[in-house]
Amino acid sequence: MRTAVVTDSAAALPAAYVSGLPPDGILTVTPMPVMVGAEIYGEGEDDILETIAVALAAGTPVKTSRPSPGQFEQAYRAAELRGFDGIVSVHISGELSGTADAARLAAGRVGIPVDVVDTRTVGMAQGLAVQAAVEAASAGAGRSEVAAAAAAQAENTHVFFYVPSLEQLRRGGRIGAAASLLGTMLAIKPILAVDGGRIVPLENVRSAARAVARLEEIVVAAAAPQPDDSVVLAVHHFGNQEEAAGLAARLEAALPGCLPAQISSLPAVLAAHAGLGVLAVIVGRSAQVHGGGGPS
Structure with missing residues (x-):
């Protein structure tokens, strides 16, 4: 069984890690929207932190939002087309964002089975959970084992x-x-x-x-x-x-x-x-x- 991993950009994975993964698409990172004033950006754009820094210095409102269920649905369907049999979707704490809820909504719209993991954390604490999931999936673990690996890493x-x-x-x-x-x-x-x-x-x-x-x-x-x-x-x-x-x-x-x-x-x-x-x-x-x- 081949399991794919999907996450959001709040995981803050180092670029070197993401670019070093095999080209089979085992990991998909969905960008979180960032609203700077009236403009909307996708987290992960090269200059987004510079844009945020300038905005904060000027007193311009900066807000973040969850990705839409449609974005996750697209990511899940793409993983299925790449030949994966299941998905583990690993996300920022539900106390800080509605991202995991959006992922659950998307999971109900696709045929491929999806386990959603709310890591209850953020940043590379979430990122380490993603890496644990990717490692387990790469070793051939089943969907439940991959989800358990992510949850255990986040817990510790x-x-x-x-x-x-x-x-x-x-x-x-x-x-x-x-x-x-x-x-x-x-x-x-x-x-x-x-x-x-x-x-x-x-x-x-x-x-x-x-x-x-x-x-x-x-x-x-x-x-x-x-x-x-x-x-x-x-x-x-x-x-x-x-x-x-x-x-x-x-x-x-x-x-x-x-x-x-x-x-x-x-x-x-x-x-x-x-x-x-x-x-x-x-x-x-x-x-x-x-x-x-x-x-x-």
Whole structure:
């Protein structure tokens, strides 16, 4: 049985990983729409993060939306035409987006069987679940096994990120105006996490340097209960790729034997709410994931 994997662009998969897959179409990445002012873009367009950065600096509203059920239906039918017998569709947390719901609607419209996995996470935590699914599918696993591999990887992966400014979180309704003003006055730099599918506050730190250092400590502590050779890392950036590369190098040094960190841009669904200068770290067990990708 041949199983295909479909995901959305919130998985933030490194370009090197996607381009390195076999040409049989085992993986399809469906772009999430990004609305900048009155314009609609597809996440994954080369300049989308630059467009978002300019918009945020100018105070232009930036929003993200789920792909339409029709987009997923098209992806599922295309996989069937390529000779696949089943599909596992792996998606961003249902608490952050209606993407998994759109995938379920599409699944009911096609003849090929589709299992939809709500990872209850985002970014490369979702991406690692996608990679686990692709690896299982490539090894000949059946649809239920591929879905289980994705779900297990997501369950054992954590997301932590540092936000240099509270302003964009305020604009997006993640915090109130009073909290934003107080945070700015006190120079608070929040560290956030994804828990139960939602973005939640973890700690408040009083300087950027200390916030990044504390982020490193949190990640190392999260990895500590696991053998070094089972640790997998990914780092996201938004306008600060060199800083992300430095953070990745320090984490690799602190966790000898871990797999090379995969580095990629922050997905637009987070960039739109968090703003420029964000650093996000994903840490988990390697499970079925092998190999790394370069910066993208």
